[in-house]
Amino acid sequence: MGREIIVTSESEVTEKNLPLILQRAFTLHNKNRREIQYLRNYVRGKQPILERKKEYREEINNKIVVNHAYEIVEFKKGYLFGEPVQYVQRGDCEFTEEDELTENKGVAALNEYMHAENKEAVDAQIAEDMHVCGTAYRLVFPKENLSRREEFIDEAPFMLAALDPEYTFVIYKNDPAKTPLIGVNYAVSENLEGKKCIELVAYTKSKVFRIGAESTDVLATDASVEAQVNGAGEIPIIEYPLNPSRMGCFENVLPILDAINTAQSNRMDGVEQFIQSFVKFTNCDVSEEQFKRLKKDGALVIKGVPGLPADAEIMAESLDQDQTQTYVDDLYQRVLTICGVPDREASAGGNTGQALKIGQGWTSAETRSRSTETVFKRSEMQMLRVVLSILRSVNPSKVAEDLKKLRISDIDIKFTRNNTDSLLVKTQGLQNLLEAGVHPRIAIAVVGLFSDPEQVYQDSVETLEKWKKTEASEAPAEAITPSNNKTTDEGALAGVPLVQEGA
Incomplete structure (x- = not known):
């Protein structure tokens, strides 16, 4: 299970060795592609139960798809990416006399650029690909040759897009860090003659390499390769794996999901077979015409002989629905537990908010989401390197100076979930942090009240002035300097009261 990572031992890519690298890479990519197609079809409802065959009473063969895979994917997407992913300022957060609470606004401007390029919609597609396919791909590329009108409408000098993982892959160096070496995207189409053509970038x-050929000639070692300079200086295709194994969020419970489908289909078969039960005739010969009259009129007259009484009865044996439901419920609970999805019907034996969160599995879901965040942030940082490289390469008059100075170390990625839960507790926590002297930018980001904490901070700079540091003249009196006596100081550090000699 999981998608295979594609690696190469080549350290440099040229027009000559690229076709050979691709030829080796497509072997693993085609395997990953088949698995991705299967998982996508599974979520869409095309599951193995639809190919079910019965050896006994083939006419009663119900095929019920209980699409828990779709349920799991939708929950994971909504819980982790329900609110837009935002960037917050991480460094350079000191108060100064000249510029109080108005630090570098590059992060806020970066968020505006991302909003202008509709990054939320791209993230939604990436989130779905991550959870279904186990991996996703984003493309970041600079805008070129824009007219003045387009520059006015499109503020950001770059564009974002989600690439189809069936036609995209990244080749990594075969080193411990697995450094990205080549980002590949291709499209398959038909020409006017009806032949399949592949266009690969x-x-x-x-550099940027382009190959166009018919059928699989793109993988030929003598394929024609066109090379251009990569102005961005970074690989614009970034992979977003869901986890190190690149496994879909429901992939490890596929056998259990198939068992649930089988159980539900058998239950429906049991109901239908009970209604369409066989009729058993004892010591009587019933013709086909008589049996048709039986089905039509609902009654039949039969005669027996002495010593051999005649009888007719329905052979009906119903399925124990209670035991079947217990079995299905057990399978479903295992699916939720393994996938980290809450069960809204469960309880921890208490009615407090925290007890319900633990009993229903919300705490486990939060833990799983934080693990996914960690993997996502690594790819997002790689994407930001490409964005900052593009920002530094465009005309300086089109990009704010704050954005030019922005560094990766200045940016932190913020996920917001349940920002209205425990609202009173969060607002009180925000006040306590501010009163304790925590920088307002950090305090606003920590409490999780806002989907865009950086913009909230920028909009609240003036009202946050009162939380700046007090002047040195207003500082509390200095603490008494500890004694130079080593024994006494060690006792104080150990929590032992200081005792004067001779006391």
Whole structure:
């Protein structure tokens, strides 16, 4: 299970060795592609139960799809990416006399750029690909040759897009860090003659390679390769794996989901077979015409002989629905537990908010989401490197100076979930942090009240002035300097009261 990572031992990519690298890479990519197609079809409802065959009473063969895979994917997407992913300022957060609470606004401007390019919609597609396919891909590329009108409408000098994982892959160096070496995207189409054509684009940090050929000629070692300079200086295709194994969020419970479908289909078969039960005739010969009259009129007259009484009865044996439901419920609970999805009907034996969160599985869901966040942030940082490289390469008059100065170390990625839960507790916590001297930018980001904490901070700079540091003259009196006596100081550090000699 999981998608295979594609690696190569080549350290440099040229027009000559690229076809050979691709030829080896497509072997693993085609395997990953088949698995991705299967998982996508599974979520859409095309599941193995639809191919079910029965050896006994083939006419009663119900095929019920209980699409828990779709349920799991939708929950994971909504819980983790229900609110837009935002960037907050991480460094350079000191108060100064000249510029109080108005630090570098580059992060806020970056958020505006992302909003202008509709990053939320791209993230939604990436989230679905991550949870279904186990991996997703984003493309970041600069806008070129824009007219003045387009520059006015499109504020950001870059564009974002989600690439189809069936036709995209990244080749990594075969080193411990698995450094990205080539980003590949291709499209398959038909020409006017009805032949399949492949158009492939491969990106390295220094070059952009293009290959166009019919059928699988793109993988031929003598394929014609066109090379151009990569102006961005970074690989614009970034992979977003869901986890290190690149496994879909429901992939490890596929056998259990198939068992649930089988159980539900058998239950429906049991109901239908009970209604369409066989009729058993004892010591009587019933013709086909008589049996048709029986089905039509609902009654039949039969005669027996002495010593051999005649009888007719329905052979009906119903399925124990209670035991079947217990079995199905057990399978469903195992699916929720393994996938980290809450069960809204469960309880921890108490009615407090915290007890319900633990008993219903919300605490486990939060833990799983934080693990996914960690993997997502690594790819997002790689994407930001491409964005900052593009911002530094465009005309300086089109990009704010704050954005030019922005560094990766200045940016932190913020996920917001349940921002209205425990509202009173969060607002009180925000006040306590501010009163304790925590920088307002950090305090606003920590409490989780706002989907865009950086913009909230920028909009609240003036009202947050009162939380700046007090002047040195207003500082509390200095603490008494500890004694130079080593024994006494060690006792104080150990929590032992200081005792004067001779006391």
